[in-house]
Amino acid sequence: MEKSLPKHTAENLRPPLTNIGIIGWMKANLFNGWFNSALTLLVTYMLWLLVPPLISWAFINSSWLPSGDQCQAGGGACWSVVTANIRFIIFGFYPHELQWRPLVAMIILIALLFYSQNRSHWRKSLFYAWTLGLFVMGVLLRGGVLGFRGVESNLWGGLPLTLLLSVFGLTAAYPVGVLLALGRQSKLPIIKSFSVVYIELIRGVPLISLLFMSSVVFPLFLPEGLVINKILRAQIAIILFTAAYIAEVVRGGLQGVGKGQYEAADSLGLNYFQTMRLIILPQALKIVIPPSVSILISAFKDTSLVVIIALYDLLKTTQTTLSDPKWMGYSAEAYIFVALIYFVCCFAMSNYSRRLERELDTSL
Amino acid sequence: MNSKQTEKTNDEAPIIIIENMHKWYGDFHVLKDINLTVKKGERIVICGPSGSGKSTLIRCINRLEEHQRGKIIVDGIELTNDLKNIEKIRTEVGMVFQHFNLFPHLTILENLTLGPIWVRKTPKREAEETAMYYLEKVRIAEQAQKFPGQLSGGQQQRVAIARSLCMKPNAMLFDEPTSALDPEMVKEVLDVMISLARDGMTMIVVSHEMGFAKSVAHRVLFMDGGEILEQNNPEDFFNNPQHERTQLFLSQILD
Numbered sequence: 001m002e003k004s005l006p007k008h009t010a011e012n013l014r015p016p017l018t019n020i021g022i023i024g025w026m027k028a029n030l031f032n033g034w035f036n037s038a039l040t041l042l043v044t045y046m047l048w049l050l051v052p053p054l055i056s057w058a059f060i061n062s063s064w065l066p067s068g069d070q071c072q073a074g075g076g077a078c079w080s081v082v083t084a085n086i087r088f089i090i091f092g093f094y095p096h097e098l099q100w101r102p103l104v105a106m107i108i109l110i111a112l113l114f115y116s117q118n119r120s121h122w123r124k125s126l127f128y129a130w131t132l133g134l135f136v137m138g139v140l141l142r143g144g145v146l147g148f149r150g151v152e153s154n155l156w157g158g159l160p161l162t163l164l165l166s167v168f169g170l171t172a173a174y175p176v177g178v179l180l181a182l183g184r185q186s187k188l189p190i191i192k193s194f195s196v197v198y199i200e201l202i203r204g205v206p207l208i209s210l211l212f213m214s215s216v217v218f219p220l221f222l223p224e225g226l227v228i229n230k231i232l233r234a235q236i237a238i239i240l241f242t243a244a245y246i247a248e249v250v251r252g253g254l255q256g257v258g259k260g261q262y263e264a265a266d267s268l269g270l271n272y273f274q275t276m277r278l279i280i281l282p283q284a285l286k287i288v289i290p291p292s293v294s295i296l297i298s299a300f301k302d303t304s305l306v307v308i309i310a311l312y313d314l315l316k317t318t319q320t321t322l323s324d325p326k327w328m329g330y331s332a333e334a335y336i337f338v339a340l341i342y343f344v345c346c347f348a349m350s351n352y353s354r355r356l357e358r359e360l361d362t363s364l
Numbered sequence: 365m366n367s368k369q370t371e372k373t374n375d376e377a378p379i380i381i382i383e384n385m386h387k388w389y390g391d392f393h394v395l396k397d398i399n400l401t402v403k404k405g406e407r408i409v410i411c412g413p414s415g416s417g418k419s420t421l422i423r424c425i426n427r428l429e430e431h432q433r434g435k436i437i438v439d440g441i442e443l444t445n446d447l448k449n450i451e452k453i454r455t456e457v458g459m460v461f462q463h464f465n466l467f468p469h470l471t472i473l474e475n476l477t478l479g480p481i482w483v484r485k486t487p488k489r490e491a492e493e494t495a496m497y498y499l500e501k502v503r504i505a506e507q508a509q510k511f512p513g514q515l516s517g518g519q520q521q522r523v524a525i526a527r528s529l530c531m532k533p534n535a536m537l538f539d540e541p542t543s544a545l546d547p548e549m550v551k552e553v554l555d556v557m558i559s560l561a562r563d564g565m566t567m568i569v570v571s572h573e574m575g576f577a578k579s580v581a582h583r584v585l586f587m588d589g590g591e592i593l594e595q596n597n598p599e600d601f602f603n604n605p606q607h608e609r610t611q612l613f614l615s616q617i618l619d
């Protein structure tokens with residue numbers, strides 16, 4: 001059998017030149033068939049029309065100096081609106097001379113997030129690092145101790161507020177959502193119906209109405225004199241809202257884990273909590289990484305809705321800047337800048353989720 | 365039939381006793397008046413057409429299915445709704461499934477040590493040593509750090525057997541352990557089961573591997589329509605089946 005095979009020819013043959021390299025790639029991806037070739041040409045033409053003016057608007061004819069005097073003259077983008085107001089856009093009404101404090105807090109937060117990316121760092125020490133980090137961030141933002149001047153939370157705003165609401169909103173919402181998903185699958189009727197009612201109720205109303213309830217309706221029920229911080233109330237509304245969506249996604253994941261896994265865990269004598277924690281949830285949560293990240297991303301962007309209860313998050317500080325007559329005409333530039341910040345955060349999340357999926361893939 | 369059973373249980377105490385056990389799925393009567401006594405070290409093969417209730421029977425023994433009437437006593441403990449009892453019995457009785465049911469997110473070694481560490485509270489070190497011992501025994505030790513998805517079906521089933529053994533069970537249940545395997549992998553799994561039999565493990569095996577039944581079983585049971593129709597030692601069972609349906613079944617699978 002082996003003798004009859006002309007082995008060397010098969011090994012030495014190379015694919016035809018038009019199938020490999022740049023030409024091969026172009027042929028396969030840009031010009032396969034007349035329709036795709038026409039599309040390629042059309043798109044190239046559009047790009048040629050659009051990109052050069054965009055570049056000259058954004059970079060060549062643009063003005064960057066904070067004074068903004070040449071903005072009218074240049075005809076290009078007026079990035080001065082951002083550079084002149086950067087401190088207000090980022091920090092809101094936080095006292096000007098103390099703005100280094102939220103800056104340091106954000107740097108600590110980003111450093112912690114960055115460090116937590118690596119799964120080999122998920123040890124007890126990371127938990128202590130977060131506890132310490134949270135404490136330091138709290139002291140920095142709030143002040144009033146250790147010789148820091150106190151800053152009331154109604155002055156907090158801008159990017160630190162957005163990050164605060166989203167990072168803590170999302171990290172708290174996830175476990176709550178998992179508990180709700182488990183509750184919805186529970187055999188105990190009270191737990192089950194509570195979870196179902198909760199999930200359906202929350203999913204049935206828009207986030208804005210929850211935020212209104214937390215800021216307007218909820219305080220009516222509190223005893224006289226007791227005031228709960230407005231940011232905290234918004235934070236809780238965001239957590240409760242996001243948790244309901246997470247719960248439904250996680251439930252999907254739980255159903256995706258085969259019955260055999262439960263049986264195998266049972267037959268080893270594992271109890272319910274061990275089975276869930278060690279066998280079912282690790283698999284279920286892995287299955288639902290993509291949809292959960294979608295929810296987290298949209299929840300992150302939804303934090304901008306807190307404007308309606310008069311919190312000055314990143315988007316609101318930007319809008320406020322634009323209401324200044326001097327900068328009124330330059331909303332495009334300001335919004336592009338804010339969009340970039342949102343994009344970087346969301347892109348980082350989705351990138352990380354893809355990496356996590358890859359790392360957790362045990363099939364090959 | 366009954367005399368044979370009592371004669372066999374004379375020498376040692378029974379480990380599994382099933383008395384007048386019935387089970388229904390809704391209105392459907394799956395198991396009808398099952399009586400079965402398994403003594404320590406005994407190896408039983410259950411065969412029968414599909415839908416005859418043989419899998420359901422052994423799944424009742426470790427309470428993956430609930431029986432509605434009659435008694436099941438395992439290792440002196442009666443199976444009731446008491447969760448503590450159920451968990452206790454499950455640690456004493458190992459189970460091997462048709463589709464292996466390994467935990468795909470854990471390495472082979474972690475699959476084996478999970479039960480001992482969390483249920484038996486064995487120190488990790490010791491659990492790993494035991495795991496490696498049984499992996500050697502099923503001749504797959506070199507795969508300890510891989511994930512189940514990276515192994516062939518036969519290898520996975522051997523790991524599943526080792527996983528059960530790590531709990532040091534007093535009896536093992538096998539639910540069609542070779543029927544999901546490619547033909548060339550059946551033998552490696554049967555070999556492991558045969559060596560397990562030689563070590564004196566109490567085994568109840570639902571299987572159509574008649575060669576295996578002939579070589580290791582003390583008793584072969586034939587089930588049909590939710591009843592145990594016939595039971596005998598392998599020699600008489602295969603050479604001289606009493607019941608008409610047994611004869612028909614054997615003629616179909618042995619031809």
